[in-house]
Amino acid sequence: xxxxxxxxxxPVRIAVRKTYKLYVGGAFPRSxxxxxxxxxxxxxxxxxxxxLGSRKDLRDAVRAARAALPGWDRRSAMNRGQILYRIAxxxxxxxxxxxxxxxxxxxxxxxxxxxxxxxxxxxxxxTAGWADKIAQVYGTVNPVASSHFDFTxxxxxxxxxxxxxxxxxxxGLVSRLAPVIVGGNTCVVLASEGRPLPxxxxxxxxxxxxxxxxxxxxxxxxxxxxxxxxxxxLDVDALDLWGVPAGMRxxxxxxxxxxxxRIARPPRGVDPERFDWLDDARAERPEWIAQHLEMKTVWHxxxx
Amino acid sequence: MAERTxxxxxxxxxxxxTPPPEPAPRSAAVGRGTASPSTWALGEGQALPWEYAPAPxxxxxxxxxxxxxxxxxxxxxxxxxxxxxxxxxxxxxxxxAEVARGGPEDVERAVAAARRAFRKTWGPMPGRERxxxxxxxxxxxxxxxxELAVLETLDNGKPIRETRDVDLPLxxxxxxxYAGWADKLAWAAPGRDPRPHGxxxxxxxxxxxxxxxxxxxxxxxxxxxxxxxxxxxxxxxxAMLFADICRQAELPDGVVNIVxxxxxxGMALVSHPDVDKVAFTGSTEVGRKIARAVAGTEKALTxxxxxxxxxxxxxxxxLDQAVEGIVNGIFFNQGEVCCAGSRLLVQESVxxxxxxxxxxxxxxxxxGDPLDKNTDVGAINNRPQLARIEELVAAGVAEGAEMxxxxxxxxxxxxxxxxxxxxxxxxxxxxAREEIFxxxxxxxxxxxxxxxxxxxxxxxxxxxxxxxxxxxxxxxxMSRRLRAGVVWANTFNRFDPASPFGGMKExxxxxxxxxxxxxxxxDLAGGV
Numbered sequence: 001x002x003x004x005x006x007x008x009x010x011p012v013r014i015a016v017r018k019t020y021k022l023y024v025g026g027a028f029p030r031s032x033x034x035x036x037x038x039x040x041x042x043x044x045x046x047x048x049x050x051x052l053g054s055r056k057d058l059r060d061a062v063r064a065a066r067a068a069l070p071g072w073d074r075r076s077a078m079n080r081g082q083i084l085y086r087i088a089x090x091x092x093x094x095x096x097x098x099x100x101x102x103x104x105x106x107x108x109x110x111x112x113x114x115x116x117x118x119x120x121x122x123x124x125x126x127t128a129g130w131a132d133k134i135a136q137v138y139g140t141v142n143p144v145a146s147s148h149f150d151f152t153x154x155x156x157x158x159x160x161x162x163x164x165x166x167x168x169x170x171x172g173l174v175s176r177l178a179p180v181i182v183g184g185n186t187c188v189v190l191a192s193e194g195r196p197l198p199x200x201x202x203x204x205x206x207x208x209x210x211x212x213x214x215x216x217x218x219x220x221x222x223x224x225x226x227x228x229x230x231x232x233x234l235d236v237d238a239l240d241l242w243g244v245p246a247g248m249r250x251x252x253x254x255x256x257x258x259x260x261x262r263i264a265r266p267p268r269g270v271d272p273e274r275f276d277w278l279d280d281a282r283a284e285r286p287e288w289i290a291q292h293l294e295m296k297t298v299w300h301x302x303x304x
Numbered sequence: 305m306a307e308r309t310x311x312x313x314x315x316x317x318x319x320x321x322t323p324p325p326e327p328a329p330r331s332a333a334v335g336r337g338t339a340s341p342s343t344w345a346l347g348e349g350q351a352l353p354w355e356y357a358p359a360p361x362x363x364x365x366x367x368x369x370x371x372x373x374x375x376x377x378x379x380x381x382x383x384x385x386x387x388x389x390x391x392x393x394x395x396x397x398x399x400x401a402e403v404a405r406g407g408p409e410d411v412e413r414a415v416a417a418a419r420r421a422f423r424k425t426w427g428p429m430p431g432r433e434r435x436x437x438x439x440x441x442x443x444x445x446x447x448x449x450x451e452l453a454v455l456e457t458l459d460n461g462k463p464i465r466e467t468r469d470v471d472l473p474l475x476x477x478x479x480x481x482y483a484g485w486a487d488k489l490a491w492a493a494p495g496r497d498p499r500p501h502g503x504x505x506x507x508x509x510x511x512x513x514x515x516x517x518x519x520x521x522x523x524x525x526x527x528x529x530x531x532x533x534x535x536x537x538x539x540x541x542x543a544m545l546f547a548d549i550c551r552q553a554e555l556p557d558g559v560v561n562i563v564x565x566x567x568x569x570g571m572a573l574v575s576h577p578d579v580d581k582v583a584f585t586g587s588t589e590v591g592r593k594i595a596r597a598v599a600g601t602e603k604a605l606t607x608x609x610x611x612x613x614x615x616x617x618x619x620x621x622x623l624d625q626a627v628e629g630i631v632n633g634i635f636f637n638q639g640e641v642c643c644a645g646s647r648l649l650v651q652e653s654v655x656x657x658x659x660x661x662x663x664x665x666x667x668x669x670x671x672g673d674p675l676d677k678n679t680d681v682g683a684i685n686n687r688p689q690l691a692r693i694e695e696l697v698a699a700g701v702a703e704g705a706e707m708x709x710x711x712x713x714x715x716x717x718x719x720x721x722x723x724x725x726x727x728x729x730x731x732x733x734x735x736a737r738e739e740i741f742x743x744x745x746x747x748x749x750x751x752x753x754x755x756x757x758x759x760x761x762x763x764x765x766x767x768x769x770x771x772x773x774x775x776x777x778x779x780x781x782m783s784r785r786l787r788a789g790v791v792w793a794n795t796f797n798r799f800d801p802a803s804p805f806g807g808m809k810e811x812x813x814x815x816x817x818x819x820x821x822x823x824x825x826x827d828l829a830g831g832v
Binding site: 139140142143144145146148150151155157236237243249250251252253254256258260264267268269272282285287294295296297298299300301 | 458477513573588591592595596598599600602607609664680764779783784788789790791792793794795800802803804805806808809810812815818819827828832
């Protein structure tokens with residue numbers, strides 16, 4: 001018996017899924033290795049495939065970061081601050097999407113996810129404001145005994161490798177990433193291995209916030225595979241190791257000694273996976289910007 | 305031993321033994337009017353036409369013990385292994401005194417003494433009182449400056465003029481500067497509740513023995529840490545005199561502990577699990593080893609390592625001042641300075657003129673007895689360093705650079721090197737890449753500011769740099785683009801306790817001096 005059109009069920013709309021890719025030099029490539037890995041939510045349900053970044057991807061990312069460094073460093077401090085604030089604006093506009101992704105990634109309820117996303121937005125704003133103040137807090141004019149004008153000013157250290165916290169997929173990442181770039185550094189970020197999707201979505205925000213391509217490069221993949229290459233790379237000037245598992249830290253710091261990379265690690269007694277990123281007094285500290293800065297002292301004689 | 309006199313044993317070498325290469329034809333004063341040499345100037349390669357009478361500083365003021373033990377818990381004690389080693393006068397190669405050979409078991413005792421003092425006396429003491437101890441030390445150093453200067457010259461080989469006029473005033477000034485910080489720590493890091501790290505392990509080099517001690521000990525104590533210091537094995541003696549100064553100041557026992565010994569003792573110290581903060585000044589090679597030893601721990605680390613500084617001279621510079629600055633930059637302390645201006649980058653249009661003036665100036669440098677008040681360049685501190693300098697000079701010649709030395713007369717005994725100038729140096733030459741740590745200057749040229757920046761930054765080091773130009777905007781632009789922790793503009797090799805000093809890249813990390821040098825000894829994450 002032929003069905004009448006009236007009886008036919010409404011066609012179900014098939015959702016357009018996102019391909020989660022890397023973010024290198026302002027572009028969104030897949031891993032050159034052609035590999036991916038399955039990302040699951042807290043209950044073990046498949047969420048998506050993420051690119052499984054390789055050593056070659058990491059090298060490309062370092063090259064992009066190095067290339068972007070002079071341009072980003074030359075921006076005025078105010079301009080860098082405006083761009084970081086723009087990131088907050090873009091993030092605010094996509095707040096609902098991030099709440100959903102963070103909730104799925106971290107297995108937390110919508111209220112907790114909303115709190116984390118709001119704080120991530122506010123952390124960009126807090127950090128943006130530091131751009132043109134950090135030099136006034138950390139710079140000095142030095143009263144030397146001889147007849148010289150002598151001053152010390154902060155400059156970016158260069159290319160920073162950031163291993164993002166594993167647990168806090170967005171807020172933890174933002175809290176470690178924003179202090180790196182506000183001072184004029186460029187970086188290569190390894191996203192949370194198990195919860196990388198909010199980080200990948202964040203790169204879409206970065207790409208639409210006037211942040212020059214290459215200032216932030218983000219890889220997804222395995223810590224055990226990528227951290228040793230990042231720590232050993234001779235064109236990386238500093239490392240933020242908050243997200244490196246305790247068992248890998250000694251090896252990473254040993255590799256990093258080869259070109260004397262500056263090391264930023266959690267303070268004594270702080271477990272980064274139990275760290276409360278919502279506690280502003282602990283999570284918002286100017287030394288986390290200053291630890292990625294070099295102090296330069298300039299002397300000039302005073303005389304007629 | 306104190307009765308030994310220094311006879312001016314000299315041998316004529318230089319001009320007669322190894323005739324210097326033909327002087328370069330003097331350029332026709334490119335763009336600088338008539339830059340004729342002043343009337344007293346010498347022809348290149350000629351010895352001074354007159355003799356200076358000897359002007360020796362008396363060494364009577366220094367009363368040395370035959371032997372010095374370790375300084376642990378406020379007492380002088382022998383090493384538990386029972387060993388001793390000898391410190392030698394580099395100008396005569398004669399022994400000065402014996403010093404205890406500390407080992408890991410002595411490090412253990414010293415760290416325990418420092419920990420005890422941190423818990424019981426120095427840690428709980430109000431900053432106001434700590435401050436007064438440091439002022440006391442600064443005053444005693446001023447009072448005993450002559451004695452310390454003579455001892456430093458004996459043990460290190462550097463000219464008495466420099467120990468007297470540079471090292472000792474700076475040593476006292478460092479204690480003075482940091483003394484005033486001890487009761488103002490909250491203002492050093494407002495809102496961050498700064499606290500001392502605890503026990504600081506400090507390893508220092510032989511080129512500025514007492515000054516490096518001051519750079520390490522003064523900020524550490526001001527911040528409330530206690531200290532275990534290992535002086536360089538070639539120059540342990542002024543640290544032993546400093547131990548006596550701590551005694552005179554009645555510094556509580558165990559606040560400063562000094563363990564003398566070889567490099568392995570230093571590694572044992574920085575590797576000790578009860579150390580909270582490590583500070584090292586020395587070679588990049590050893591700095592890497594220390595960074596690896598500290599890897600994976602919670603120790604705070606600062607490193608002040610090697611350098612290969614570019615000293616950049618633009619055509620518009622005040623050349624007379626620049627030449628003095630170049631000479632001071634590389635021949636101060638026999639070039640045994642991590643921040644020495646060892647690569648001279650001269651703008652091409654004035655290169656011939658600058659080199660000619662440098663030769664004239666170098667011919668007037670007096671090399672010899674470090675205790676003679678007229679001496680400009682003293683002895684190289686130790687035999688391995690002398691061998692390293694000679695090896696690199698030979699490499700410079702072998703790789704095709706052109707060597708020139710003034711015809712000065714070197715003493716018969718002791719470890720001396722003539723001031724050495726290399727021209728036609730390529731960036732790939734070892735003498736342009738490796739830290740020589742000796743009185744050897746490599747001259748390269750450039751045409752544009754961009755080329756100068758490119759060449760200056762073309763090194764794994766990043767400690768210091770010099771810029772000579774009369775154009776203010778260029779100074780600021782160059783200063784910004786040079787990857788070096790310290791930039792001296794129209795000056796060189798200036799130091800001050802209020803001025804942060806330290807490197808970028810493989811010259812190490814952290815700053816010493818000034819507010820930033822204090823912060824390195826404070827834990828700012830106490831509230832985290």
